Each structure stands twice: as C-alpha cells, then as structure tokens.
Amino acid sequence: MSDALLAIRGLTKAYPGVVANSDVSFDIRPSSVHALLGENGAGKSTLVKTIYGLVRPDAGTMTLAGQPYAPPEPRAARAAGVAMVFQHFSLFDALSVAENIALGMEDPPPLRDLSARIAQVSRDYGLPLDPNRIVGDLSAGERQRVEIIRCLLQSPRLLIMDEPTSVLTPQEVEILFRTLRKLREEGLAILYISHKLEEIRVLCEEATILRGGRVVATCDPQRTSARRMAEMMVGGTLKTPARAAHPGGDTVLDVQGLSAPSPRPHGTALRGVTFSVARGEVLGIGGVAGNGQDELLLALSGEMRTAPGMVRLKGELVGSLRPSARRARGLLCAPEERMGHAAAPDMTLTENAFLSGRLRERLARRGFVNWTAARGFAERIIRDFDVRTPGPSAAARSLSGGNLQKFVIGREILQRPEVLIVNQPTWGVDASAAAAIRQALLDLASQGAAVVVVSQDLDELMEISDRFAALNEGRLSPARPARGLTVEEIGLMLGGAHGMEVAHAH
Amino acid sequence: MIILEKRPNPSRAWALATPVLAVLATMIVGGLLFAMLGKDPVLTIRTIFWDPLFGPFGSYTRPQLLIKAGPLILIATGLSFGFRAGIWNIGAEGQYILGALTGAAAGLALYPSESRLIFPLMVAAGALGGMAWALIPALLKVRFGTNEILVSLMLVYVATNLLAYAALGPLQNPEGMGFPGSRNLSQWPSSANLELLTGTGLHWGVVAAGVAVVGAYVLLARHAFGFAVRLAGQAPRAAAFAGVSPSRLVLACMAISGGLAGLAGVFEVTGPAGQIGIDFGVGYGFTAIIVAFLGRLHPLGILLAGLLMALTYIGGEMAQTQLGLPGAAVQLFQGMLLFFLLAMDVLTQFRLRWKGASPVIVATAKPVEGAR
Numbered sequence: 001m002s003d004a005l006l007a008i009r010g011l012t013k014a015y016p017g018v019v020a021n022s023d024v025s026f027d028i029r030p031s032s033v034h035a036l037l038g039e040n041g042a043g044k045s046t047l048v049k050t051i052y053g054l055v056r057p058d059a060g061t062m063t064l065a066g067q068p069y070a071p072p073e074p075r076a077a078r079a080a081g082v083a084m085v086f087q088h089f090s091l092f093d094a095l096s097v098a099e100n101i102a103l104g105m106e107d108p109p110p111l112r113d114l115s116a117r118i119a120q121v122s123r124d125y126g127l128p129l130d131p132n133r134i135v136g137d138l139s140a141g142e143r144q145r146v147e148i149i150r151c152l153l154q155s156p157r158l159l160i161m162d163e164p165t166s167v168l169t170p171q172e173v174e175i176l177f178r179t180l181r182k183l184r185e186e187g188l189a190i191l192y193i194s195h196k197l198e199e200i201r202v203l204c205e206e207a208t209i210l211r212g213g214r215v216v217a218t219c220d221p222q223r224t225s226a227r228r229m230a231e232m233m234v235g236g237t238l239k240t241p242a243r244a245a246h247p248g249g250d251t252v253l254d255v256q257g258l259s260a261p262s263p264r265p266h267g268t269a270l271r272g273v274t275f276s277v278a279r280g281e282v283l284g285i286g287g288v289a290g291n292g293q294d295e296l297l298l299a300l301s302g303e304m305r306t307a308p309g310m311v312r313l314k315g316e317l318v319g320s321l322r323p324s325a326r327r328a329r330g331l332l333c334a335p336e337e338r339m340g341h342a343a344a345p346d347m348t349l350t351e352n353a354f355l356s357g358r359l360r361e362r363l364a365r366r367g368f369v370n371w372t373a374a375r376g377f378a379e380r381i382i383r384d385f386d387v388r389t390p391g392p393s394a395a396a397r398s399l400s401g402g403n404l405q406k407f408v409i410g411r412e413i414l415q416r417p418e419v420l421i422v423n424q425p426t427w428g429v430d431a432s433a434a435a436a437i438r439q440a441l442l443d444l445a446s447q448g449a450a451v452v453v454v455s456q457d458l459d460e461l462m463e464i465s466d467r468f469a470a471l472n473e474g475r476l477s478p479a480r481p482a483r484g485l486t487v488e489e490i491g492l493m494l495g496g497a498h499g500m501e502v503a504h505a506h
Numbered sequence: 507m508i509i510l511e512k513r514p515n516p517s518r519a520w521a522l523a524t525p526v527l528a529v530l531a532t533m534i535v536g537g538l539l540f541a542m543l544g545k546d547p548v549l550t551i552r553t554i555f556w557d558p559l560f561g562p563f564g565s566y567t568r569p570q571l572l573i574k575a576g577p578l579i580l581i582a583t584g585l586s587f588g589f590r591a592g593i594w595n596i597g598a599e600g601q602y603i604l605g606a607l608t609g610a611a612a613g614l615a616l617y618p619s620e621s622r623l624i625f626p627l628m629v630a631a632g633a634l635g636g637m638a639w640a641l642i643p644a645l646l647k648v649r650f651g652t653n654e655i656l657v658s659l660m661l662v663y664v665a666t667n668l669l670a671y672a673a674l675g676p677l678q679n680p681e682g683m684g685f686p687g688s689r690n691l692s693q694w695p696s697s698a699n700l701e702l703l704t705g706t707g708l709h710w711g712v713v714a715a716g717v718a719v720v721g722a723y724v725l726l727a728r729h730a731f732g733f734a735v736r737l738a739g740q741a742p743r744a745a746a747f748a749g750v751s752p753s754r755l756v757l758a759c760m761a762i763s764g765g766l767a768g769l770a771g772v773f774e775v776t777g778p779a780g781q782i783g784i785d786f787g788v789g790y791g792f793t794a795i796i797v798a799f800l801g802r803l804h805p806l807g808i809l810l811a812g813l814l815m816a817l818t819y820i821g822g823e824m825a826q827t828q829l830g831l832p833g834a835a836v837q838l839f840q841g842m843l844l845f846f847l848l849a850m851d852v853l854t855q856f857r858l859r860w861k862g863a864s865p866v867i868v869a870t871a872k873p874v875e876g877a878r
Contacts (some may be wrong), residue, residue, distance in 0.1 A: 301747065303747060347737070355737065
C-alpha cells in the first residue's frame with residue numbers, strides 16, 4: 001500500500017445513461033509496467049483521462065506518492081509528474097520535431113538548446129530521432145517517439161501509454177520495449193494500455209482488468225495465458241476463427257502495375273502495385289499506416305481512378321470506373337475510417353445502410369428511395385452482426401467504434417460481394433467483436449468471395465490470410481503463403497525499423 | 507465560466523426553438539437600437555411586425571407580403587441545395603437579373619403577337635437564362651478549381667451592367683420617348699403575370715415558389731439526389747465512397763439554384779416590376795441567402811422565413827415612411843436577424859454548462875492536446 005506511486009481508491013464516474021467507472025481501485029508501483037486491460041467501453045479511457053486530469057470523477061480519491069492527487073486539468077497532472085502518450089498523435093505535419101515539442105511546453109527554451117536536449121534524450125533512451133526533421137516526413141513509429149520524448153522532457157514519475165504499438169512494425173516495437181524497460185529501471189511507473197495480450201505478457205508485471213467499468217480481476221501477466229486474460233476481459237470463453245474450405249478458385253481481382261500519385265498532401269504514391277486474388281481466398285496486406293494503404297483502398301474502390309488496365313475484375317478493365325459501377329460488378333469496399341468515410345456520423349443507420357447498399361440491395365427505384373426497404377436492410381445488418389444500438393434510427397455517431405465497425409463490415413458482407421476489400425477491419429474493436437468480424441470475413445471467403453484484408457495487425461493477418469504481402473512506401477512485396485512466415489521475415493517484408501540510420505548518424 | 511459541450515446528437519428541440527429565439531432577440535436588441543435613435547421601440551416593432559398584416563393599410567400591404575415573399579422563397583429554396591452540399595452560390599442576384607432579361611427578351615422578340623404560348627416560353631427562357639449564368643461559376647469550378655463564391659458574386663456585377671445595357675439598348679421601349687426601360691410586360695396580355703386571386707398578391711411566381719418548396723421537400727426526403735446533397739454536405743468523403751461525383755453535384759446544385767433564381771426574375775419582370783429597368787435588381791438574390799439560412803435550409807423553414815423576411819421588408823418601409831426611421835436602421839435590423847440566428851445555432855450542436863472558476867491560474871500557453 002505505502003509503496004504505491006499512484007493509489008486509486010473507489011473512483012466512480014457516470015455519464016448520462018452509462019457508468020463508465022464504478023468503484024475502481026488499484027495501485028501502480030514505481031519501477032513497474034502496469035497493464036490496463038479491457039474491451040472497448042470497459043472504462044479504460046475514462047479512467048486514464050481521470051488520472052490525466054481530463055475528466056473529474058464523481059467519487060473516489062487518488063494519491064500520488066502519498067499526496068492527495070486530483071488534477072483539475074492536464075497541466076496540473078503534468079506538473080505533478082504524470083505524462084501521457086495518446087493513441088492519436090497531436091503533431092503539426094508542417095513543423096519540425098523540435099518545433100512541435102516546443103509548442104507543447106509551458107516555457108520552451110531556445111530552439112537550439114531544446115534540439116540538443118531532444119538529441120540527448122533520444123540517445124539516452126535509444127529512441128532514434130532527429131530534432132530537425134519535419135514531422136510530415138516521419139513514420140508513425142517516429143511520430144510516436146516525438147510524443148514520448150515530449151513526455152520524457154518533463155521528467156515524469158508516471159507515464160501513461162494508450163495503445164502504443166498499434167502503429168509500429170515488430171522491429172519498432174522492440175525499440176519501444178527496450179526504452180520502456182530502461183525507463184522502468186530508472187524508477188518510472190508506466191501504465192500501459194493495449195489490446196495485444198502477448199505484448200503485455202512480455203512487458204508488464206501487473207495487470208488490472210476492467211469490464212463494464214469495474215475491476216474484475218488483477219493478475220500477473222507473465223504467469224497468465226493470453227487466452228485466460230482475454231476471457232477475463234470478455235467474461236466468457238473465446239472462439240478462434242475457423243474456416244470451412246480452402247481456396248482453389250479462379251482469379252477474380254487482378255491488379256497490375258498500379259501506380260498513382262496520392263490525392264492528399266503528405267500522402268504516399270502507389271508504385272507498381274501488383275497482386276491478384278482468387279475466389280475463396282483471403283489475401284492479407286500488412287504494413288505500417290501511411291505506406292499507401294489509404295491510396296490503395298481509394299484506387300480499388302473507385303474513389304481514385306487510374307488507367308483502366310491497372311485493375312481488372314473478372315477480366316474486365318475497371319480501373320477507370322466510378323465506385324457505383326464497381327459496386328454493381330461485385331467489388332465492394334469497407335474503408336478504415338468509420339466516421340466520415342465509411343459512414344456519415346450525423347445520419348441514421350438506415351441512411352447509412354442506403355449509402356452503399358443502394359444498388360445491390362435495390363433500395364431506390366427511378367431515383368426515389370425506398371426508405372422502408374433501407375430500414376429493413378439496416379435492421380438485417382444490426383441483427384446478423386449483433387450491432388448494439390437502440391435501432392436503425394440511431395445516428396451513426398452514437399454507436400461505439402466497435403459497433404459501428406460491425407455495422408460497416410456487415411453492410412458490405414450482406415451485399416454478397418464477389419470481391420471485398422477491407423482496411424483495418426478490427427482497428428479499435430474489442431476482442432469478441434474482432435473475432436466475430438474475422439469469422440464473418442472467413443465465412444465470406446468460404447462462400448466463394450475473394451477477400452483482401454489490409455491491416456496493421458500482423459496477428460490478425462496471420463490468423464485469417466492464405467497469402468501475405470507487405471506494403472512499404474507505396475510498393476507491394478510479392479505475396480507469400482502466410483503459413484510458416486516468421487515474425488522476422490514479416491518484419492523484413494515491412495521494411496524493417498524506420499529511422500534506425502538516423503540513430504547511427506548521431 | 508460558461509463552457510460549451512458538444513451534444514452527442516444535435517438537439518431537435520433547439521433546432522426548432524433557435525429561429526424563434528433569434529427573432530425575439532432581434533426584437534429586443536432592435537428595440538434598444540430604435541430607442542437610442544429616439545423612436546418608441548414598441549411602436550416601431552409593432553409597425554414592422556404587426557401593421558403590415560393588421561394595420562390600417564392592411565388591405566394594401568397584405569398582398570405585398572406574397573409578392574415580396576414569392577421570389578425570396580423561390581430563390582432561397584434553390585440555394586438551399588447547394589448550401590447543404592457545401593456549394594456556395596452567392597450570385598443568385600445576378601441569376602435573377604439574367605432570368606428576367608432572357609425571359610423578357612424571349613417575349614419581346616414576339617411583340618406584339620398574341621398567344622397563350624408566349625408566357626410559358628418566357629418562363630422557360632428565364633429559367634434557362636438563370637441556369638446558364640449559374641453554370642459559368644459551376645463549370646469554372648469543376649474545370650479549373652476556381653472559387654464559386656467569388657465568381658458567382660462577381661457575375662452579379664456583370665449582370666447589373668448587362669441589365670443597364672439592355673434597358674438603354676436592345677430591350678428599350680421604342681415608344682418610351684427615350685426613357686430607359688423596356689415595354690411594360692404586365693400590360694401586354696400575352697406576357698402579363700397578373701394577380702390570380704384579387705387582393706391576395708398571388709401570382710404565378712408565388713405558385714412556382716409553393717411548387718418549389720414541395721418539390722424540394724420531396725427531393726430531400728425521398729430522392730437519391732437529395733440524399734447525395736445531404737451526404738456531400740455532412741461527410742464529403744463518405745459521399746465520394748458512396749459514389750457521388752463532386753463535379754456533377756456542383757453542376758446540379760448550381761443549375762437548380764440558377765434556374766429557380768431565373769424563374770423568380772421572369773415572374774417579377776412580367777408581374778410586380780412590369781418592365782426591365784435599370785433599377786430592376788432590388789437585392790432579392792442576396793436577401794434569399796439570409797432566408798435560406800433563417801429557414802435552416804429546410805423547405806418548410808424557408809417558406810416561413812421568406813414570409814417573415816417579406817414582413818420585415820414591408821414593415822421596415824412603413825417604419826421609414828411613417829416614423830421617419832432611417833433606411834440603414836431597417837437594414838441593420840434585418841442583418842441582426844441573421845446574426846442572432848447564426849449565434850443561436852451554436853445551441854443545437856452544443857450545450858452550455860456553467861463551470862465554477864478553477865483555482866488554477868489561467869493558462870498562458872494551450873496544452874498541445876487541444877491543438878489539432
């Protein structure tokens with residue numbers, strides 16, 4: 001008790017209609033990496049925001065190193081020695097690393113001194129980073145290092161990390177873990193939030209598991225199996241996705257030498273991407289975000305058009321066709337960004353069902369929408385994919401990330417695609433929903449559809465893909481059978497650790 | 507300290523209440539303004555809002571209500587499509603003038619023959635004229651990426667000059683003894699757009715406005731085009747994913763708003779205005795922008811907003827003539843209405859929360875989490 005750095009006692013926070021945290025108590029010891037586990041909506045982020053001063057609890061107390069601790073805002077939390085690395089970075093692409101870090105400081109030193117300190121911290125903790133580079137040119141892993149170094153410059157006592165490895169290559173994860181272990185040796189406490197249970201088993205020595213806003217278990221992750229932890233999170237047993245048949249069909253989607261500039265600034269151009277998928281097959285495309293995934297999806301969905309011959313569907317040249325024409329021919333997509341791309345946040349689920357289902361579900365006649373049919377389609381998605389929502393009249397933005405993802409994937413699967421392309425199908429989705437989505441993708445493949453899964457989650461790709469290819473700086477590696485690939489081989493296909501050469505330069 | 511908190515769902519109740527609140531706030535602040543100008547605020551507000559309908563000159567001013575509201579509603583309904591989709595046609599005034607010019611020209615070309623077909627021909631020519639004028643900024647935007655706000659606005663001034671040229675040149679009345687202006691179209695039976703029911707102000711333009719409101723409602727609620735318009739405005743990337751072509755949407759929305767503005771112009775020139783004159787453009791095209799937003803870009807809202815705006819126009823004129831209120835004060839009053847509406851709009855998306863003053867010193871530098 002007395003050796004705790006941060007002691008949390010009876011924290012409770014309720015929002016209208018939902019109790020996010022209910023009587024949460026646990027201790028974080030100095031010199032330890034403490035895992036916080038739970039499904040989406042289990043109350044992890046509310047808890048972390050409370051610790052970081054973004055949310056004020058309704059009841060309960062916190063003590064930091066023996067002193068009462070109730071930060072009214074993040075500034076107070078930082079002053080008390082609590083730092084946080086968010087899952088989504090808040091960096092300005094057009095500014096340099098040092099300038100970005102200076103922006104976050106209360107009283108920044110002259111830029112040259114700051115650069116020197118950044119270089120110093122970067123060397124001390126094995127986080128290769130050049131303070132003078134422009135953030136827009138950095139990989140996701142390097143951006144994360146900017147955020148971590150920004151925190152370390154405040155000499156924190158407690159570092160909170162929210163899903164830090166979701167954007168990293170295996171090699172970058174190694175670098176991060178080495179840094180975290182070093183910080184732990186120096187006495188820092190780290191609160192580590194992740195869905196990746198194997199990582200937690202390697203890194204953490206204590207885990208607190210939340211479910212429905214309550215602490216349901218604490219365990220020693222090094223002595224608990226990943227499966228056991230997942231079951232404690234879910235409160236039931238987990239099913240491993242299984243598939244009925246294996247592929248052997250004819251090629252339906254054939255992409256040849258797909259090259260295109262990115263439509264966005266700081267985007268990645270596609271360079272000669274070539275692959276093909278057969279009926280009944282799942283092709284996994286791995287890679288760290290920002291290596292052309294979004295551009296590949298746009299080129300396949302038809303939102304970005306290319307030369308006709310670059311994309312062939314069942315032998316037909318479709319590279320210059322618009323999204324609706326491709327949909328009519330059986331090529332369907334589910335983009336990564338749920339809010340604002342795959343779905344319109346302020347529209348109802350019925351309207352969002354119409355959004356992509358109009359043609360194949362015949363939801364309009366002579367341009368006039370059949371809202372009854374659209375509503376029926378939305379209800380079917382909600383039922384078949386276990387979307388938790390009051391009903392089809394709910395606005396898309398009122399759904400949790402996992403539920404909206406189930407809706408978006410279900411909407412495309414129920415339209416009986418011949419080729420389905422999904423980007424990050426389980427990003428930010430909890431374990432049981434992720435398993436359901438993967439199972440649905442496998443079922444679709446065994447019914448004879450070709451499925452392309454673009455994901456950063458290598459475990460996921462290894463679990464469901466027949467073949468695996470890696471996207472790196474807009475180039476796609478040749479696809480290899482997924483079975484038997486080692487983590488090292490995959491890491492090399494992904495292009496290794498970004499920015500290692502910078503570290504040696506210093 | 508008051509803080510704004512984003513609502514999980516936009517409040518339906520506030521969406522309906524804010525226009526009413528905006529009108530009330532305008533009345534209060536407007537009343538203060540009038541009081542400072544030395545006028546009796548209650549009497550002034552009554553003159554503007556009450557007298558046009560029920561005052562001693564009601565039988566003259568009541569028909570004016572529909573005559574003024576008709577073009578406003580017609581133009582605003584057209585504009586609402588583009589505004590919903592994020593396409594900003596600011597040049598409806600120019601399209602309105604062009605509609606009047608092409609409509610009048612089509613009719614005058616056939617003067618003095620008598621036919622029932624001349625009026626429909628003029629209406630069609632007016633709609634096409636307005637549409638063509640609106641398609642100039644649309645095509646430039648689609649082809650060269652120009653800004654439709656600037657181009658459509660600048661074309662208003664081109665249209666004003668075309669109007670002056672036509673009134674003094676090709677469309678000038680040969681029997682007008684050199685005065686600027688065309689023949690009087692409302693006195694030529696083939697082109698006259700007369701009151702359909704005596705004493706109501708109801709003419710074909712008002713009928714067209716009613717049809718436009720119903721049509722817009724059906725399009726937005728039941729048609730895939732309306733869905734595409736709403737989707738493109740709310741989530742442009744989702745619209746691209748759904749297969750909505752941004753270029754086609756720009757062309758369609760500009761064509762609709764231009765066409766309806768042109769219609770308003772031709773109904774005006776054949777009825778209430780009567781002729782092409784240098785002073786034909788009185789700003790309906792600009793006021794319609796206010797009407798569109800006051801009506802929350804919703805067809806029924808626009809109907810009500812058009813009537814309200816017409817009321818303040820007529821009432822404002824009465825306040826000028828009867829109470830000697832300066833014209834600028836009336837315009838200020840109308841501008842206030844839009845200002846308050848937009849300000850109150852915050853309440854539909856956010857809720858106000860009172861927060862006790864924090865003991866911590868006020869931040870001098872914002873933490874970077876907020877700087878997205």
